[in-house]
Amino acid sequence: MAQPLKIAQIAGDGIGPEVVGASLEVLRAAAPGCGLDYQVTEFPFSAAHFLETGHVLDDQDIQTLRGFDSILLGAVGGLPNDPRLAGGVIEKGILLKLRFELDQYINLRPVNLYPGIETPLKGKTDEHINFVCVRENTEDLYCGVGGYVRKGTPQEVSNQTMVSTRFGVERCIRYAFELAKTRERKHLTLVHKTNVLTFAGDTWHRAFREIAEEYPGVETNYHHVDACCMFMVQRPEVYDVIVVPNMFGDIITDLGAAIAGGMGIAASGNLNPDGDAPSMFEPVHGSAPDIAGQNLANPIATIDSLGLLLRETGRIKSNAAAVQCGEQIGAAVKKVTPKFAGKSLDRSDYGTDEIGKMVADAL
Amino acid sequence: MAQPLKIAQIAGDGIGPEVVGASLEVLRAAAPGCGLDYQVTEFPFSAAHFLETGHVLDDQDIQTLRGFDSILLGAVGGLPNDPRLAGGVIEKGILLKLRFELDQYINLRPVNLYPGIETPLKGKTDEHINFVCVRENTEDLYCGVGGYVRKGTPQEVSNQTMVSTRFGVERCIRYAFELAKTRERKHLTLVHKTNVLTFAGDTWHRAFREIAEEYPGVETNYHHVDACCMFMVQRPEVYDVIVVPNMFGDIITDLGAAIAGGMGIAASGNLNPDGDAPSMFEPVHGSAPDIAGQNLANPIATIDSLGLLLRETGRIKSNAAAVQCGEQIGAAVKKVTPKFAGKSLDRSDYGTDEIGKMVADAL
Numbered sequence: 001m002a003q004p005l006k007i008a009q010i011a012g013d014g015i016g017p018e019v020v021g022a023s024l025e026v027l028r029a030a031a032p033g034c035g036l037d038y039q040v041t042e043f044p045f046s047a048a049h050f051l052e053t054g055h056v057l058d059d060q061d062i063q064t065l066r067g068f069d070s071i072l073l074g075a076v077g078g079l080p081n082d083p084r085l086a087g088g089v090i091e092k093g094i095l096l097k098l099r100f101e102l103d104q105y106i107n108l109r110p111v112n113l114y115p116g117i118e119t120p121l122k123g124k125t126d127e128h129i130n131f132v133c134v135r136e137n138t139e140d141l142y143c144g145v146g147g148y149v150r151k152g153t154p155q156e157v158s159n160q161t162m163v164s165t166r167f168g169v170e171r172c173i174r175y176a177f178e179l180a181k182t183r184e185r186k187h188l189t190l191v192h193k194t195n196v197l198t199f200a201g202d203t204w205h206r207a208f209r210e211i212a213e214e215y216p217g218v219e220t221n222y223h224h225v226d227a228c229c230m231f232m233v234q235r236p237e238v239y240d241v242i243v244v245p246n247m248f249g250d251i252i253t254d255l256g257a258a259i260a261g262g263m264g265i266a267a268s269g270n271l272n273p274d275g276d277a278p279s280m281f282e283p284v285h286g287s288a289p290d291i292a293g294q295n296l297a298n299p300i301a302t303i304d305s306l307g308l309l310l311r312e313t314g315r316i317k318s319n320a321a322a323v324q325c326g327e328q329i330g331a332a333v334k335k336v337t338p339k340f341a342g343k344s345l346d347r348s349d350y351g352t353d354e355i356g357k358m359v360a361d362a363l
Numbered sequence: 364m365a366q367p368l369k370i371a372q373i374a375g376d377g378i379g380p381e382v383v384g385a386s387l388e389v390l391r392a393a394a395p396g397c398g399l400d401y402q403v404t405e406f407p408f409s410a411a412h413f414l415e416t417g418h419v420l421d422d423q424d425i426q427t428l429r430g431f432d433s434i435l436l437g438a439v440g441g442l443p444n445d446p447r448l449a450g451g452v453i454e455k456g457i458l459l460k461l462r463f464e465l466d467q468y469i470n471l472r473p474v475n476l477y478p479g480i481e482t483p484l485k486g487k488t489d490e491h492i493n494f495v496c497v498r499e500n501t502e503d504l505y506c507g508v509g510g511y512v513r514k515g516t517p518q519e520v521s522n523q524t525m526v527s528t529r530f531g532v533e534r535c536i537r538y539a540f541e542l543a544k545t546r547e548r549k550h551l552t553l554v555h556k557t558n559v560l561t562f563a564g565d566t567w568h569r570a571f572r573e574i575a576e577e578y579p580g581v582e583t584n585y586h587h588v589d590a591c592c593m594f595m596v597q598r599p600e601v602y603d604v605i606v607v608p609n610m611f612g613d614i615i616t617d618l619g620a621a622i623a624g625g626m627g628i629a630a631s632g633n634l635n636p637d638g639d640a641p642s643m644f645e646p647v648h649g650s651a652p653d654i655a656g657q658n659l660a661n662p663i664a665t666i667d668s669l670g671l672l673l674r675e676t677g678r679i680k681s682n683a684a685a686v687q688c689g690e691q692i693g694a695a696v697k698k699v700t701p702k703f704a705g706k707s708l709d710r711s712d713y714g715t716d717e718i719g720k721m722v723a724d725a726l
């Protein structure tokens with residue numbers, strides 16, 4: 001018999017435990033029908049855990065997590081202005097540490113308007129908002145390279161460096177071309193700011209042009225990141241697959257989430273497509289401490305991330321039951337979203353647990 | 364008698380000459396009523412000029428421009444894929460050179476939904492879209508600091524450095540506080556990405572907090588740039604004044620232009636508020652070579668930029684006639700925009716020259 005799919009659960013802070021809880025209900029309901037054998041192991045990594053113990057995530061933790069097939073993360077982060085969490089200690093100590101140490105070099109963020117979900121844009125439907133962002137996830141301004149000179153004086157200078165490597169850029173662009181090849185439109189847009197970032201932009205654009213020659217079936221174009229934001233609002237239908245460096249990807253995918261109905265439903269995967277370390281799946285939203293523990297959070301984004309987890313991990317690990325189960329969860333989510341028509345998505349009118357049950361029932 | 368206001372005109376490429384031409388018609392119509400004495404001197408700096416002569420903008424040109432009170436720029440830039448213009452030669456050689464050499468450290472970009480103009484956002488009116496972005500304009504990733512290692516090999520690395528100085532950050536933040544103080548809401552938001560850009564973000568956030576203490580009458584908050592993009596689409600009414608570093612400012616102001624009706628009407632000023640070099644005013648749009656020379660371009664953005672030029676230059680140079688004239692042009696623009704209701708703004712249904720005449724008539 002096949003090994004069970006080993007999922008590490010990092011529920012995290014705020015609404016994290018609730019939305020992860022609702023997702024695992026869905027998994028429990030979906031697994032038997034697909035013949036999926038799985039086991040879930042909980043880890044306490046979170047801002048709360050850090051405040052209690054001083055511990056974020058060390059090499060031993062990373063080593064332990066390597067033993068899993070995949071990671072489901074709810075949300076990590078404490079109160080916005082807590083001085084004990086200043087300087088990105090949680091972001092760098094947990095989220096970015098996982099992405100970098102487990103070499104999850106693709107941040108996959110679908111931007112799809114689901115049935116019944118309202119977009120803030122006039123006249124746009126699911127035919128217009130139907131693309132996917134491939135965000136590079138292990139380089140760029142996220143490396144933490146930088147420093148100060150004369151900090152705290154009137155002569156203070158700080159530097160923050162965007163690092164791009166041919167290796168890192170190329171593997172991300174290749175992933176995006178492979179993805180574009182499988183889609184109906186087969187169109188790929190590179191988003192950067194080549195007219196100002198003449199070094200980083202050149203490394204990206206040159207690699208993009210060279211790799212494009214290997215994919216004659218994929219149509220390509222290039223947009224500056226500022227123009228991209230404008231297009232996303234005015235004509236999102238121009239996009240099919242977007243490939244984008246880390247920092248700009250962070251920005252345009254939040255905008256993507258906004259046009260597709262908001263944080264209540266935006267799912268994402270941090271992929272190590274080569275499978276030599278576990279991938280990690282998480283909703284795009286944060287820990288929302290203001291609504292935590294009140295059964296108000298919408299778990300759709302996390303349930304959909306779980307669907308992505310099963311589908312992508314199943315593909316990487318050649319686990320057909322997981323792929324099937326992930327696809328069923330994705331389909332069930334789309335059956336449930338029409339019930340949100342005319343309702344708020346972010347502070348849901350349904351309870352968190354109720355929505356989980358709705359998806360489980362729709363399986 | 365007062366000296367005439369000396370305006371340097373850089374009409375530039377593509378639609379630049381048309382939109383600048385229409386704006387100067389408006390100026391001719393407006394000046395006598397305000398007792399404004401002015402003179403306009405044309406400069407040829409453009410992509411076309413570069414392709415002909417190999418000349419962008421040298422120290423002597425900068426020296427000459429220093430003799431002017433202000434600069435009106437149409438748009439510079441050639442065809443999108445012209446290899447002779449690769450690597451940002453025009454952007455860096457003309458536009459950014461002017462901003463940096465003339466120390467235009469504020470890029471002022473109002474985001475206002477004008478009467479009759481349609482926003483792509485559902486349910487939003489001029490009450491919701493009514494803020495102004497103060498973009499730092501002389502630092503950050505725009506410094507051009509960076510380089511390659513092993514370019515062209517599989518081991519290629521490129522670096523691009525975001526430079527922030529207390530000096531540069533502080534003067535920008537002070538300008539934003541002074542501006543916020545004059546507005547009804549007196550609210551200022553800092554936009555950055557402090558949880559990832561821990562050096563640059565810290566220099567900004569620390570300066571922001573310190574300077575805020577000098578302005579107890581101004582309410583402040585902080586948004587990450589990704590969240591800001593989401594807010595701009597979902598709840599733009601949260602903003603009154605935004606202060607933002609150069610690169611993020613580039614991105615959010617294009618998004619701002621999009622929600623306020625698009626490139627056809629977005630105006631901007633590159634200010635040297637201390638007046639020791641001329642400021643420069645330009646529409647946010649580019650040279651749009653595809654519609655150039657066909658009397659199709661909408662000159663409203665440039666006319667409004669001219670209004671801004673007169674108002675801001677008038678303030679800096681204590682020229683009351685210029686201020687009055689700028690305010691009249693701004694008011695006339697708002698009288699004309701209702702005529703665009705239901706019409707395209709970007710490729711205008713009216714001729715470029717006709718729109719100029721409409722504004723002149725509305726004075």
Ligand SMILES: CC(C)[C@H](C(=O)O)[C@@H](O)C(=O)O
Nearest residue numbers: 091095096250284558559589
């Ligand atoms: C929390 C933060 C570090 C993170 C990022 O910037 O990547 C978040 O915004 C995201 O997009 O996942």
Ligand SMILES: CC(C)[C@H](C(=O)O)[C@@H](O)C(=O)O
Nearest residue numbers: 195196226454458459613647
């Ligand atoms: C043309 C380009 C260099 C410029 C910028 O990035 O600043 C433009 O996008 C703008 O916003 O004025």
